[in-house]
Amino acid sequence: MADFPSLFGDLCANVIQNGGGCYTVRAYVDAQNGFGAMIRNHYVARLQQTSKVNWRLVELEM
Numbered sequence: 001m002a003d004f005p006s007l008f009g010d011l012c013a014n015v016i017q018n019g020g021g022c023y024t025v026r027a028y029v030d031a032q033n034g035f036g037a038m039i040r041n042h043y044v045a046r047l048q049q050t051s052k053v054n055w056r057l058v059e060l061e062m
Contacts, residue, residue: 001031001032002029002030002031002032003029003030003031003038004027004028004029004030005027005028013025013026013027014026014027018046020048021048021049021050022046022047022048022049022058023046023047023048023049024044024045024046024047025044025045025046025047026042026043026044027042027043027045028040028041028042028043029041029043041062042062043060043061043062044059044060044061045057045059045060045061046058046059046060
């Protein structure tokens with residue numbers, strides 16, 4: 001099980017438009033480990049929009 005923050009809330013993800021169809025998303029995911037505990041991992045994803053409905057992951061830092 002994994003929970004991501006809402007884009008529209010108090011604990012929202014941070015999305016930055018870098019220009020040229022590129023975006024940076026700073027957020028976290030709460031994921032359940034093998035012992036049942038929820039672990040929070042922060043990440044930064046850099047994405048590029050390749051068409052109206054398609055995206056390409058350029059880089060992912062965790």
